[in-house]
Amino acid sequence: MNKIVKFYHEMGSPPSFYRIxxxxxxxxxxxxIILMIYGLVDGLFFAPPDYQQGxxxxxxxxxxxxxxxxxxxxxxxxxxxxxxxxxxMKVAEAVMMASAPIGALFTAxxxxxxxxxxxxxxxxxxxxxxxxxxxxxxxxxxxxxxxIYSAYDDDPRKAARLAALVAIIGLVxxxxxxxxVTWWTSIHQGASIxxxxxNTGIKDWSMLRPLLVMALATKFYYMYSMLAxxxxxLLRTEEQKSWVIKAVNKQSE
Amino acid sequence: MRFWVLMKRDxxxxxxxxxxxxxxxxxxxxxxxxxxxxxxxxxxxxQKIAPAVVWILALISTLITLEDIFKDDYEDGSLGLYAxxxxxxxxxxxxxxxxxxxxxxxxVILFAPVIAVLLHLPSQSYLILMLSLLIATPIFSLLxxxxxxxxxxxxxxxxxxxxxxxxxxxxxxxxxxxxxxxTTLGNSATAHLTLLSGCLALSVxxxxxxxxxxxxxxxx
Amino acid sequence: xxxxxxxxxxxxxxxxxxxxxxxVNLTLQPGQLAVIAGNNxxxxxxxxxxxxxxxxxxSGKLSFQPDNSxxxxxxxxxxLGHALGNKSSLTCLENIHFATQINGEKCNEASMIDALESxxxxxYEYHYASDLSAGQKKRLALSRLLLLNKTYWLLDEPFVNLxxxxxxxxxxxxxxxxxxxxxxxxxxxxxxxxxxKADVIISLERP
Numbered sequence: 289m290n291k292i293v294k295f296y297h298e299m300g301s302p303p304s305f306y307r308i309x310x311x312x313x314x315x316x317x318x319x320x321i322i323l324m325i326y327g328l329v330d331g332l333f334f335a336p337p338d339y340q341q342g343x344x345x346x347x348x349x350x351x352x353x354x355x356x357x358x359x360x361x362x363x364x365x366x367x368x369x370x371x372x373x374x375x376x377m378k379v380a381e382a383v384m385m386a387s388a389p390i391g392a393l394f395t396a397x398x399x400x401x402x403x404x405x406x407x408x409x410x411x412x413x414x415x416x417x418x419x420x421x422x423x424x425x426x427x428x429x430x431x432x433x434x435x436i437y438s439a440y441d442d443d444p445r446k447a448a449r450l451a452a453l454v455a456i457i458g459l460v461x462x463x464x465x466x467x468x469v470t471w472w473t474s475i476h477q478g479a480s481i482x483x484x485x486x487n488t489g490i491k492d493w494s495m496l497r498p499l500l501v502m503a504l505a506t507k508f509y510y511m512y513s514m515l516a517x518x519x520x521x522l523l524r525t526e527e528q529k530s531w532v533i534k535a536v537n538k539q540s541e
Numbered sequence: 542m543r544f545w546v547l548m549k550r551d552x553x554x555x556x557x558x559x560x561x562x563x564x565x566x567x568x569x570x571x572x573x574x575x576x577x578x579x580x581x582x583x584x585x586x587x588q589k590i591a592p593a594v595v596w597i598l599a600l601i602s603t604l605i606t607l608e609d610i611f612k613d614d615y616e617d618g619s620l621g622l623y624a625x626x627x628x629x630x631x632x633x634x635x636x637x638x639x640x641x642x643x644x645x646x647x648x649v650i651l652f653a654p655v656i657a658v659l660l661h662l663p664s665q666s667y668l669i670l671m672l673s674l675l676i677a678t679p680i681f682s683l684l685x686x687x688x689x690x691x692x693x694x695x696x697x698x699x700x701x702x703x704x705x706x707x708x709x710x711x712x713x714x715x716x717x718x719x720x721x722x723x724t725t726l727g728n729s730a731t732a733h734l735t736l737l738s739g740c741l742a743l744s745v746x747x748x749x750x751x752x753x754x755x756x757x758x759x760x761x
Numbered sequence: 762x763x764x765x766x767x768x769x770x771x772x773x774x775x776x777x778x779x780x781x782x783x784x785v786n787l788t789l790q791p792g793q794l795a796v797i798a799g800n801n802x803x804x805x806x807x808x809x810x811x812x813x814x815x816x817x818x819x820s821g822k823l824s825f826q827p828d829n830s831x832x833x834x835x836x837x838x839x840x841l842g843h844a845l846g847n848k849s850s851l852t853c854l855e856n857i858h859f860a861t862q863i864n865g866e867k868c869n870e871a872s873m874i875d876a877l878e879s880x881x882x883x884x885y886e887y888h889y890a891s892d893l894s895a896g897q898k899k900r901l902a903l904s905r906l907l908l909l910n911k912t913y914w915l916l917d918e919p920f921v922n923l924x925x926x927x928x929x930x931x932x933x934x935x936x937x938x939x940x941x942x943x944x945x946x947x948x949x950x951x952x953x954x955x956x957x958k959a960d961v962i963i964s965l966e967r968p
Contacts (some may be wrong), residue, residue: 373754425707425708425711428704428707428708429708431704432701432704432705432708435701435704435705436691436692436701436705439692439695439698439701440694440695442777443776443777443778444777444778445778446758446759446761449758449761450691450755450758450759453691453751453754453755453758454691454705457687457709457751458708460747461708461709464712464740464743465708465711465712467712468711468712468715468716468736469711469712469715471715471736472715472719525778528778528779543862543863543865546859546862546863547863550848550851550855550859553850553851553855554848554850554851557850557851558850616844617844617845617846617847617848617849618842618843618844618845618846618847619846619847619848621813621815621840621842621844621846622846622859622860622863623863624815625813625814625815625835625839625840626835626863626864626865627832627835627836627864627865628863760810760815760816761816761817
């Protein structure tokens, strides 16, 4: 028990965080690449074709994990935002701002792959159904967090606290948006089938397996990318401190 | 009570500069002219889009006024006056929102029928239009205080404010414009208006807290 | 009035992540005058704002005896910064009216007009604040001090923009406030008189 508590406290301190995570980067990246190759090969070549959509459904193996990540990362940003705002923990700040661009990219990827999937499936690149509309609004939330951070470029700590506040507001707003957009589409009877409607009914293991592998791969990739960015963030914002000078000198040896 | 003092001051300041009040309305007139110019003057087409367009114009014309809620006070130092007066900051935010609603929201509500007439909104929808705007314009002002507090110290915070506020306004737009649309189709708008009132209740309680927090961070 | 003490211990302020000055200590009681001196950019305004609770300290703390709460400190102090707090579209009288009312002071119109007269703005009661010159705007802001019953005056560069008579007047007002049992902290560049009068002089040095 003491070891876990000690570990938690160490991760909260920027120099220890920096030192400990240095060893994690390469393994995370390699694992994610291996999983991604396995998942993509499995999904693109070995999974059976869908009886309804043929082969075009395979974009789901990128689209669905990206969608899951876009929402998961926003949750992380929300929680890190609360920790930053209430306890002013520098590492939480770093994690939050490091995750934002990654989450935004996953959201954009979800929207893009959704559009590519939409064309062969429904004949249209875009459709205002509940999930895609919510995903688009999620992209705005990410842009808001990144935007307010970059607007206050003369004072990064203040910028991060404001970004944390925006993230928390967004987190509170997320269920409201989701509910209202779903309600809105249900009464408007647009395209009644969601572009992501396929995955909830997957019973075939050979289709589910590549999906889960890709989901795992994206998580490892996120951890790698987030830690790399967070470490850079700490170097930048703590540049006066002696541990930064020592760490940078050690790296350049 | 200090709430009234601050609110009265703000209404007076806005009233002195009349352009604050009629600028959103002129803006609405300009933009609403573009719709027939772009779509053709056919009454059928305009009638179809009328519920949404009236609502969206009310929203956008309010959006352009939001940045100044706290920016002016920050720049001339009067924010320091009421922030340090011992008055709870969230109460001050409520006073600012109330004053903004009186000087921006109420004119928008009163002007909406004009825009509606220009777009051939069916006559049965006018009452619901006014009612939905009556509930929604305070929400605009309250959410506006949050956005304005976040971008208070920036020189050009308007664009960023719109990005930040837009996800918060999406449900309001859905319920509000939806209410008017339902009425034009002959259905009841009670559900929409109830949900809109729920959004108002949430805004009144949470927006002042968020805005006060943002002001405190910005003043550090 | 209860005897109060303001204590500022080992405080520093930061801007953009960098500390602005070496730790500052200050103890102030009613009847004392403190002057903060330092070069341009040394952090005088940031320090003043932090003492006024408009900003914050990056280290150290401020304590106000006997009732160490922000509300108690705010009730006893008034801050006048560079941004004067005058609303340009309100008249002088309306500006003072707002300032007094928002601080919970009830002042009748006669006392407000008197205050304006004593700062040299007699006859400008119904002029918009935007019509005033820089010095007059400063006088308008200073008139608040005469009406608000605050013990501790926090003044950032109060002599700026005032003409010679204005400076004399302000010096006299500050002296009277001190002898009446008030206290003041102010920043002043090159005002010999005020430096001589000060009980405490804080020089901001590089960290």
